[in-house]
Amino acid sequence: MIEAKGLTKHYGSKLAVDQLSFNVRPGVVTGFLGPNGAGKSTTMRMIMGLDAPNAGDVTVNGRHYHDLPWPLHEVGALLEAKAIHPGRTARAHLRMLAEANHIAPRRVDEVLGVVGLSAVAGQRAGKFSLGMSQRLGIAATLLGDPEVLLFDEPVNGLDPDGIRWVRNLLKGLAREGRTVFVSSHLMSEMALTADEVVIIGRGRLIAQIPTDELLAQSSQRYVRVRSPEIGKLKAALEGEGATTVLEEDGSLSVRGPDEVAIGELAATIPVVLHELAPQSASLEEAFMELTGDSIEYHGELRTGAVASREAVR
């Protein structure tokens, strides 16, 4: 359980986090969504007691991080994948962390096995790819078998196989009753992973909402239609007041009528349908609708959105 109340942080005159309040509960994966620069990492660091808030308060399992008697036994966090000394081996990196919290040395090899790094345990982290560093960072979060887990952008740099692995890991951890809080700017990834999302923009809470509700709320639902006589169907649909877009791949995206209405209309024309597929809005689109003007770095967000589409393919 993580509880943030009125969390505020500024760096000089720049407000990074602005009166942010939210709860992250156990047993589900909670996504922490926002464009780059929205304050996600700052918030994570404040949860961990690394950055001190200027106002407000955040607790983990009812306590300030600073007061946890055995921090790694209660909280595991992946803040930056590359935050590993390049000259240290994977095993030594985990070992020094384990020792600081009296965690048995064999646990180090256990978690290396869990993340699939056993074979490179004795290699220096400087030689690791970003994906391997992510796995090592994830191994570190599991060291103390903690009930609360934080992941800042855990799928960055992972290949599709790795992304699926992280997704399953996060879900598995939540299923075991743990509190899982995972930040991402990859909205589509969160749609697949998170049960609930905390959305922020410019350091402010925009919404805390179950993922499926967020998707349902969106006005961006549409139906994809394919037909050998797509032009005829398009005209008919527009005649009924639907909005249609002919996509590059030849399919027609229809907003307005649902799949039942479209199918019935097609039958009355009649045109043959090759596909009639309702599409829920991607979380990304729902997110865009919600955040609107609170996006700070438009260029970066767009890059992120493109990357996310590629990532889930």
Added chain:
Amino acid sequence: MSTAAIPAIGPAKALPPGRYGMSDLLRSEWTKLRSLRSTMWTLAITLVLGIGISALATAETRAHWSSTQVPGFDPTATSLIGLFFGQLTVGVLGVRVMSGEYGSGTIRATFAAAPLRPLVLAAKTLVFGTVALVVAEIVAFASFLLGQALLSAPAIHTTLSSPGALRAVAGGGLYLCLIGLFALGLATIIRHTAGAISAFLGILLLGPVVIRALPASLADKTEMFMPDHIGAAVVILHMGQETLPPWTGLLVLFGYAVALLVIGGVLLVRRDA
């Protein structure tokens, strides 16, 4: 690398009794120190070159021995020349022990495991200080013993039991260790490797030059408080100019190191990691 299966992780378990403490952090810092190849290399270089430079310089002195040297010849200081090289490597290591954590970002993992930052600094100081002291004393004693063996007749040599020799040797090693802690304190304040090493070398090497540019009366009064001068006063039996008494000097240097570490500790708590 491919691990498709969902890992089986045991159910939440009871926490160990008490809380993390000094013994856990000492163990962790010890692992940190010896798990870096660069640290081990720096220590090895300190040993090999520290003793090696001492031996070379002493052998050189012996090779060009002339009887005119006898008055005022200090066989102890001659054999300990390597310490002045050693202070550079030990200082750089003291900087990197701390700045390396900031440079790589591991400082956040360190503080996530142990949020009591002053305790982390204390553990780091103890572990590094102990290692530095052991290495420095080995350099000092080995240099001295090797050097005296090299100073064969007609050159004069000395023994540890002669007046001031043990002080110079043991004190020289202690000086090296304190210089390392001084550097560690600087790095805790400055955090960046390049900046902290510059500050360290500036104080040690450029400080005396700057002070000599001051009016002579002022320079004489200030110079003896500079770290390098304190070191010289410990190692050289008769400096021939105003110095702090050797043990007083070491105490002053200890004071500098403690002051820097305390300031560093306060800043560790105040600043975001």
